Amino acid sequence: MTDFTLWDIARNLLLAGRWTLLLSAIAFAGGGFFGLVLLLIRIGTGKWLRRAVSLYVELFQSTPLLMQLFMVYFGLPRLGIDVSAWLAAAVCLTLYSSAFLTDIWRGAVEAIPRGQWDGSASLGLHYLAQLRLVILPQATRMAIPPTVGFLVQLVKSTALASIVGFHELTRTAQILTVALIYFAICYPLTELSRRLERQLMTSAR
C-alpha cells in the first residue's frame, strides 16, 4: 500500500486548479464576447430585440446555475444532442456570464449622461462612432471594477461543474485545501476590484 503524502495531495489539487482557471478563462472570454454583442442590442433601437435581451438576462439571473447545467448536461442528450461534461460546463458558464456581463455593462452605459450622446451627435458622429469614441471609453472605466467583481463570482461558479463529473478543483476532495486555493484565486481579484473602484471614485471627484 502506498500512502498519499501531503505533497501528492497538494500537487494534485494545484494541477486540478488549472482546470478551474481554464474554465473561468473560457467562460469569461466567451461571456465577454457574447455580452458585448448583447449589450449592443440592448442599448440599440429595436424595441423587441431589447426586450428579448432583457428576458435572456432575467432568465439566467433568476434561475440556479446548477439547473442550467443539468438542463444542458442531462436534458439535451434526451433531445438527441450529446454533450460532454467539459462542453456542458463551458457552454453554461459562457451563457451565464454573458447575461451578467451584459447587465453590468448596460448599467455603466446608462450611467453616461444623456448630454454625451447629444454632444457627440451634434459633432456629426454616427451611432457606432459615438459608441466607439465617446460612450464606451467612459463606460469602460466605470464598468471595470464590477466586471472584476463578477469574475470572482464566475471563478466560484466553476465549482458547480464538479457535480456533472468535470474534475476540477472541488472534485479532488481535501476540502480545506480546496477552499484555500479558491481563496488564493479570488481574494486578489476582489482586492483588485476594490482598488479600481477607489481609483475611480477619486478620479471622478
Added chain:
Amino acid sequence: MGYQLDFGALVQYLGLFFEGTAVTLGLTALASLIGTGLGIAGAAASRSRHIWVRRSMAFYVELIRNTPFIVQMFFIFFGLPSVGLRLSALQAAALAMIINLTAYEIEIIRAGLEAVPPGQNEAARSMGLHSLAVFGLIVLPQALANVYPALVGQITITMLESAVVSQIAVVDLTHVADLIQSRNFRSFETYLVITLAYLVLAVLLRRLLALAGRGLFAGRAP
C-alpha cells in the same frame, strides 16, 4: 423518430414537487431571518472601536465571499465530522446557508451604515438617547432603508444558490428534480419545469420583499 416531449409524465409527482418547494423556501426563510440578524450585529461589530473585532469581521467576510458556497457546505458536511461535529444534511445545509448569507449581509449593511450622515448620530445623542437606542432607532433603520434593494438581491441569490444543497441529499426542489427524472427518464422536461419553477419563485420572492420593504421603510427609502 424525433423525441416526443411529454410533460404529462410529471403530473403524478406534484406532491413531491411541493415538498421540495417547501424545503427550498423554508431554508431560504431561515437563512434570511438569522442571516439578517447576524448581519446587523456583524456590521455593527465591523465598525467597532477595537481593531481586533474589526479585523476578525473582515477576515470572516473575505473568507466566505472568496470561496464557493458548495465548498463551504462540503466542508461543514464532510469535513466537520472528522473533528467530531456530525450534522444531518438538513442542518449542514441550513448552517452553510446562514454562514454564507451572513457574510454578504455584513458587507451590505456595513455600507448602509456608512452612508448614514454622522449628523444623525450626533443629533440623536444630543437628544439624550442611549447609544444603543441611537443605533437601533435612528441609524439602523436608515441604513437598512439605504441598502434594502441589495439585501433583497442577496436573499434571492441565496435562494437560487440553495439548489446546491441537493448535492448532500437534502430533498429540496433540485433534489426532487433528480428523483423525478430518475423515475420517469424525462430529464429534459423535468429540469425545464423545475428551472421555470425557480424562475417563478425568484420573481415572486423579489416582488414580495419589495412590497414588504415599501411597508417597512415607508417614506424613508431614498
